[in-house]
Amino acid sequence: MxxxxxxxxxxxxxxxxxxxxxxxxxxxxxxxxxxxxxQGKRLKRQRLPKNERGDHYQWKDLNVGMDxxxxxxxxxxxxxxxxxxxxxxxxxxxxxxxxxxxxxxYIKRRHVVQPSxxxxxxxxxxxxxxxxxxxxxxxxxxxxxxxxxxxxxxxVIIHYYLVDDTVEIREIHERNSGRDPFPVVMRRxxxxxxxxxxxxxxxxxxxxxxxxxxxxxxxxxxxxxxxxLLSRRFLLYGCDGFTKEYYHLYWFVLLMIALxxxxxxxxxxxxxxxxxxxxxxxxxxxxxxxxxxxxxxLVPQPPKVNVLKMLENDHKVLRYSARLVxxxxxxxxxxxxLSYFLSNDMISIFEKPTRNSGVIGxxxxxxxxxxxxxxxxxxxEFYSPADLALGTTIEVFSHCFVLTDADLYVLEYLESISxxxxxxxxxxxxxxxxxxxxxxxxxxxxxNHQICPFFP
Numbered sequence: 001m002x003x004x005x006x007x008x009x010x011x012x013x014x015x016x017x018x019x020x021x022x023x024x025x026x027x028x029x030x031x032x033x034x035x036x037x038x039q040g041k042r043l044k045r046q047r048l049p050k051n052e053r054g055d056h057y058q059w060k061d062l063n064v065g066m067d068x069x070x071x072x073x074x075x076x077x078x079x080x081x082x083x084x085x086x087x088x089x090x091x092x093x094x095x096x097x098x099x100x101x102x103x104x105x106y107i108k109r110r111h112v113v114q115p116s117x118x119x120x121x122x123x124x125x126x127x128x129x130x131x132x133x134x135x136x137x138x139x140x141x142x143x144x145x146x147x148x149x150x151x152x153x154x155x156v157i158i159h160y161y162l163v164d165d166t167v168e169i170r171e172i173h174e175r176n177s178g179r180d181p182f183p184v185v186m187r188r189x190x191x192x193x194x195x196x197x198x199x200x201x202x203x204x205x206x207x208x209x210x211x212x213x214x215x216x217x218x219x220x221x222x223x224x225x226x227x228x229l230l231s232r233r234f235l236l237y238g239c240d241g242f243t244k245e246y247y248h249l250y251w252f253v254l255l256m257i258a259l260x261x262x263x264x265x266x267x268x269x270x271x272x273x274x275x276x277x278x279x280x281x282x283x284x285x286x287x288x289x290x291x292x293x294x295x296x297x298l299v300p301q302p303p304k305v306n307v308l309k310m311l312e313n314d315h316k317v318l319r320y321s322a323r324l325v326x327x328x329x330x331x332x333x334x335x336x337x338l339s340y341f342l343s344n345d346m347i348s349i350f351e352k353p354t355r356n357s358g359v360i361g362x363x364x365x366x367x368x369x370x371x372x373x374x375x376x377x378x379x380x381e382f383y384s385p386a387d388l389a390l391g392t393t394i395e396v397f398s399h400c401f402v403l404t405d406a407d408l409y410v411l412e413y414l415e416s417i418s419x420x421x422x423x424x425x426x427x428x429x430x431x432x433x434x435x436x437x438x439x440x441x442x443x444x445x446x447x448n449h450q451i452c453p454f455f456p
Contacts, residue, residue: 011104014042014075016068018059023047025057027070034110043070063088065096132162137246139221140238143171143185156185158221158234162246165215167191167229191216191229218247287368288380305344313342318385318413321405322349325393333357336364336401338388342413345369345382349396370396385414389425390432408433 017026027043047056048070062068068075079098080088088095137160145151159168169186173179192212221227226235279295282288289303318340324331334357337350346367353361373395375381383394393402411429414421 010037010106011102012037013101016075016077017045018062019045020059023056023058027075032107035107059087060091060093063093063096064098129163135162135242135246136160137162137218137221137243138240139223139236139243141227141234141236143169144226144233144235156234158229158236159188160218160221161188162218165190165217167216169229169234186230193220218250288371289369310343316342316413318342318388318410319407320388320390320403320410322401322403325400325402330358334359338401338403340383340385340388341367342385345384347383347396349401365396370394385410386421386425389422390428392428405432 012029013032014027014029017028019025024045025043025048026041026045029039029042031039049055050057050061057068062077064077064080066077068077076099078101080095085095139158139160141156141158143154143156146153155172155174157170157172159170160166161168166188167186167190168184168188170183171185173181173183192207192214193216194212194214195207196211196213216227216229221236223236223239226233228234277295279292282291285291290300293300293303320338320340322336322338324334324336326332333354335352335354337352339348339350340346341348344367347365347370348363348367349365351359351361351364369382372381372383372387387394388403390403390406393400406429411426411433414426414429418426
């Protein structure tokens with residue numbers, strides 16, 4: 001079945017369903033891909049009027065090859081299914097011969113390829129964008145700006161974008177060069193190579209495409225040559241790997257000579273040899289590490305610490321008794337407690353208050369790392385537990401102390417790491433502390449000495 005329209009000349013196949021139970025009918029248009037028409041159910045199930053007198057269509061009124069008019073639309077019945085054919089034959093109705101379904105001229109025209117008469121362009125911008133997008137030639141160059149006031153030779157990077165033949169120049173910012181970090185020397189644009197003959201007031205007008213005969217292309221960039229971009233001279237001395245492969249592939253007729261630029265030629269004007277950094281002597285204010293940070297950066301950073309060592313040796317302190325070495329006789333009775341903190345290798349000194357000595361006891365030295373005599377600021381050497389042997393004289397910021405005694409925990413700790421401690425340090429502690437332990441420990445019934453636990 002089909003719907004024919006002489007004005008639009010479109011053939012729209014439809015299917016007519018007739019329900020014998022209540023003499024109702026339904027018309028459905030099958031969906032055709034890319035038809036451009038809304039398709040589906042054209043007429044919902046209902047009894048269709050046959051004429052103006054109120055009669056309705058019956059199954060006896062339908063036959064193949066007839067026109068069925070429904071609400072002003074004519075439908076041509078071209079064929080039926082097997083069940084309809086058998087039913088009509090059983091009722092004594094002879095069906096006409098089926099008719100072929102006419103072909104829709106619109107659908108037929110869509111399957112025919114229309115001839116194209118488009119003249120191909122010499123330069124395909126779409127192909128150039130799809131093939132060259134993201135591909136950039138990178139050249140390393142020297143900007144020769146010596147002729148200007150306070151001029152210099154600066155290293156720059158020239159980017160050539162193959163997708164639209166634009167050029168961008170970026171300056172390489174060097175540390176402590178005295179220049180602001182403004183990297184873009186020339187923004188991305190097409191650089192004219194040759195202008196048309198005639199007067200051109202370049203100081204008051206911009207260059208348009210009509211005024212340019214030729215723009216810069218990859219052929220104009222060769223290593224070892226000087227290229228002038230917007231009245232500025234650039235010496236090309238190197239490029240990246242992609243640029244070398246591109247020139248060997250597309251511009252193999254050009255000779256890409258690798259220009260070897262020595263360090264003295266490259267940095268002849270752009271940077272002078274900096275003077276070696278001189279660290280001033282230690283002024284005794286603060287710790288040595290904190291004072292050194294003021295010489296390394298404008299905004300001092302806290303010195304790095306060994307966090308694992310701090311966690312393992314937290315609250316572990318080695319305590320020694322010491323006396324001051326002084327030419328004054330009133331200092332002979334002064335006694336001190338030297339504490340060595342294993343978590344950060346710092347030393348603090350506390351003076352015991354002595355009655356009627358005339359000296360107020362208390363904190364003598366705040367916690368700090370004490371350098372050995374003769375150590376430099378660049379490579380300082382600090383005191384460690386291996387240097388603290390009994391009877392040894394240590395110098396703490398121009399004050400000399402002699403270690404006279406130590407806690408029992410000092411001997412126990414140093415014996416646990418005896419492989420890192422010199423033998424004379426351990427022997428001095430054993431001679432002093434071993435005798436005290438043997439004389440002070442009570443003996444049990446078996447005759448063995450009992451050692452009381454020591455808490456640091």
